[in-house]
Amino acid sequence: MLIEQPPILYRSLYPGSLWRIREEQQKRVYLTFDDGPIPEVTPWVLDQLDHYGVKATFFCVGDNVGKYPDLYRQLLERGHKTGNHTFNHIQGWKHRTSYLLENSAKAAELIDSRLFRPPHGHMRVKQNIVLQKAGYQVVMWDVVTRDYSRFMTPEKVLDNVKRYTRNGSIIVFHDSLKAEKRMKYALPRAIEWLQNEGYTFALIPR
Secondary structure (H helix, E strand, O other): OOOOOOOHHHHOOOOOOEOEOOOOOOOEEEEEEEOOOOOOOHHHHHHHHHHHOOOOEEEEOHHHHHHOHHHHHHHHHOOOEEEEOOOOOOOHHHOOHHHHHHHHHHHHOOOOOOEEOOHHHOOOHHHHHHHHHOOOEEEOOOEEOOOOOOOOOHHHHHHHHHHHOOOOEEEEEEOOOOOHHHHHHHHHHHHHHHHHOOOEEOOOOO
């Protein structure tokens, strides 16, 4: 659970970041995808989302956007929202804050969004503050499916959604080669389960 649904103590290290968006009047979740867009996986995800009538927020790697601009445009044209996931998918705590900002700014030249998610969720406490001062809304998560992990079965990825999702959860999948097999099994089944449980889907605000 320390990974799939970060505890309150960990969340408190990053004030101002979004982890969960609770609304009392309805059951609502926020589906997100990290690490794309790539032609091997992202088009399949888009078709699945269209099939179920779901909109999602994609946190894109700038280098991928530069390589596949038409695919990036598809995300927007099909009604989804995008966010900044740095240009080179760098982990904040391995780099100086100034470099994290520079790398994110390079991605921002291609990704017109003030939403930002640090790769792996790894960043220093100071970096969270500096990113917000630079105008970003830092978006973390309430449920990470762990579809990227080779130690997870596809069934366990789906079980993580069923076990940890609650009203307002920000849920993370990955449109990446590393996650492809597990994500392709879990995503449609997770959407169907969530819809059957009465959840609606929304885009990350701002």
